[in-house]
Amino acid sequence: MFDFDNIIERKSDKCRKWDHAFVCSRFGEIPADFIPLWIADMDFTSPPEVIEGFQRIVTHGTFGYTWCFDEFYDAVINFQRQRHHVSVEKSWITLTYGTVSTLHYTVQAFCQPGDYVMMNTPVYDPFAMAAQRQDVRVLANPLRVEDNRYQLDFDLIESQLKTYHPKLWFFCSPHNPSGRIWRAAEIRQVSELCKRYGVILVVDEVHAEHILDGEFVSCLTSGCAAPDNLIVLTSPNKAFNLGGLKTSYSMIPDAALRQRFRQQLEKNSITSPNIFGVWGIIFAYQQGLPWLDALNSYLRSNALYLTDAIRSHFPDWKMMNPESSYLAWIDVSADKRSATQLTQHFARQAGVVIEDGSHYVQDGENYLRINFGTQRYWLEQSIDRMLKHY
Ligand SMILES: Cc1ncc(COP(=O)(O)O)c(C=O)c1O
The missing domain is CATH 3.40.640.10 (Type I PLP-dependent aspartate aminotransferase-like (Major domain))
Structure with a gap:
């Protein structure tokens, strides 16, 4: 009923998450075909009833x-x-x-x-x-x-x-x-x-x-x-x-x-x-509640996918169970590189933009935060790219 796999083109809507110039200003020079898994903003359109409601207001003018x-x-x-x-x-x-x-x-x-x-x-x-x-x-x-x-x-x-x-x-x-x-x-x-x-x-x-x-x-x-x-x-x-x-x-x-x-x-x-x-x-x-329930199912399956991918491909990393939200919090203290080095490396070499935990006031320095509120396609692409460039 709701197609959360549908890729939404977001580079043209001046959203912070996908704007190349904006993201470069935060993360340094990164490839133009980057995948943003940073700011807590999802890549799904809002519930159809919200969009239709706004359309009525706009039409009224x-x-x-x-x-x-x-x-x-x-x-x-x-x-x-x-x-x-x-x-x-x-x-x-x-x-x-x-x-x-x-x-x-x-x-x-x-x-x-x-x-x-x-x-x-x-x-x-x-x-x-x-x-x-x-x-x-x-x-x-x-x-x-x-x-x-x-x-x-x-x-x-x-x-x-x-x-x-x-x-x-x-x-x-x-x-x-x-x-x-x-x-x-x-x-x-x-x-x-x-x-x-x-x-x-x-x-x-x-x-x-x-x-x-x-x-x-x-x-x-x-x-x-x-x-x-x-x-x-x-x-x-x-x-x-x-x-x-x-x-x-x-x-x-x-x-x-x-x-x-x-x-x-x-x-x-x-x-x-x-x-x-x-x-x-x-x-x-x-x-919007039927949409929200369907979204939560989709996020649950993304969380499982990511948990599995991290466990299989990055055995030194430890992801917390995301009990809520669409943000994965991953302890990388056992990695040979720091969280900041990892995020810079992935952004510049793999074009995968994730955040390190140093922004979260304190005590997050050894963590990565990955936003999985996106289409599964982008998550799979990101894991592939991160593995290739690890
Ligand atoms: C804990 C928390 N509070 C507030 C916000 C932002 O809320 P609002 O858009 O209502 O300012 C965020 C956004 O990521 C958040 O994580």
């Missing part, structure tokens, strides 16, 4: 100011109930201009220069940027690897909380770059520590829609995280490939936290939505 009307709130409430079994109230929801931007506003709203924001490293690098750009310090808490799977180091976390008194804990759930899904008991423990040490728990659930192995537990699940100390940020951008629309939303159960957060948004005039952004959420959440 007026793009005036809009607002957050009831269909937006209903779409979010129903989606969260249906997919994640959580009851979200309309008053909790605030539309924002992208999750990354929202991490920045959250720091502005709740921190002063010199304060700390805790995060579990390695982690998506804008977590650190959001703090550092406001002169707020990063309190990095390294994740521990046990049986090739990340674990939170609660003893170290508690001692850091006691010493540094961070204002916020940026918690990535599921975790980017590893795809680790946090269990309810782990989330409960995180939340309890936040309450005990007066830290606001800010959870990024952007990767929650691509669950490949296991079950996602939202921090909004009843009995999980304390709702009076919780800010949940998400967007349909990863799930439905809508990142360029720069639209997201937050869910904040507590009225006082919400008020302070919204005051900061108002200071920046973040009030009315982009017309395609608000409708994109409605179309995707109301009608």
